[in-house]
Amino acid sequence: EAGVVQSPRYKIIEKKQPVAFWCNPISGHNTLYWYRQNLGQGPELLIRYENEEAVDDSQLPKDRFSAERLKGVDSTLKIQPAELGDSAVYLCASSSTREGEQYFGPGTRLTVT
Amino acid sequence: AQKITQTQPGMFVQEKEAVTLDCTYDTSDPSYGLFWYKQPSSGEMIFLIYQGSYDQQNATEGRYSLNFQKARKSANLVISASQLGDSAMYFCAMRALNSGNTPLVFGKGTRLSVIA
Numbered sequence: 283e284a285g286v287v288q289s290p291r292y293k294i295i296e297k298k299q300p301v302a303f304w305c306n307p308i309s310g311h312n313t314l315y316w317y318r319q320n321l322g323q324g325p326e327l328l329i330r331y332e333n334e335e336a337v338d339d340s341q342l343p344k345d346r347f348s349a350e351r352l353k354g355v356d357s358t359l360k361i362q363p364a365e366l367g368d369s370a371v372y373l374c375a376s377s378s379t380r381e382g383e384q385y386f387g388p389g390t391r392l393t394v395t
Numbered sequence: 396a397q398k399i400t401q402t403q404p405g406m407f408v409q410e411k412e413a414v415t416l417d418c419t420y421d422t423s424d425p426s427y428g429l430f431w432y433k434q435p436s437s438g439e440m441i442f443l444i445y446q447g448s449y450d451q452q453n454a455t456e457g458r459y460s461l462n463f464q465k466a467r468k469s470a471n472l473v474i475s476a477s478q479l480g481d482s483a484m485y486f487c488a489m490r491a492l493n494s495g496n497t498p499l500v501f502g503k504g505t506r507l508s509v510i511a
Contacts, residue, residue: 312496313495313496315498315499317498317499322503322504323503323504324399324486324488324501324502324503324504325440325486325499325501326501327498327499330496330498332495332496337495338498371438373440375440375499377496383430383442383445384442384499385442386432386439386440386441386442387439388437388438388439389438389439389440391438
């Protein structure tokens, strides 16, 4: 069974440019999460989807970040415009059961110069 | 709200020895799950072990065991017979279990270095 797929793995952009990250969760997983991991820290939730619905986006900086999960499968996270402080690893995870573990993708390492 | 505290920024262990990574937590949720993840330099978060707050016995998965002490609110990870490939960041995390697929709350992690 394929794991959570993310692309790109690495991205370097200049500040004020837009950037987008893509995530394909494990087949059948209805819950999808986007986390941001700053250097030397644990991941922190940005947004959680139950199927197509964003049920927890309180930590998403909505002035510059947006996300979508069309058809309840793949998801895209966008930043526009990017700032220097957005440099981090963006992790996507998925889960299927209330008490099950979350499976993480390899992450996208974003560097904003 | 939940909070995870990992007080050891870095740990060293000799190959083939056992090591304990500390984790304490705080929550007001009556039902919760505790997790440990390993993050090698490649960046992927690898699930290691899970303990439910209602589980009477400590969880074990191969060389990993979770020393769960509910009264002390601690969930320490024990790795037996350390291997060089165990060198990585280790994160303790938790989430509430009574309201759907809630997100994980992570600690700051402990960097484990295994010495030959």
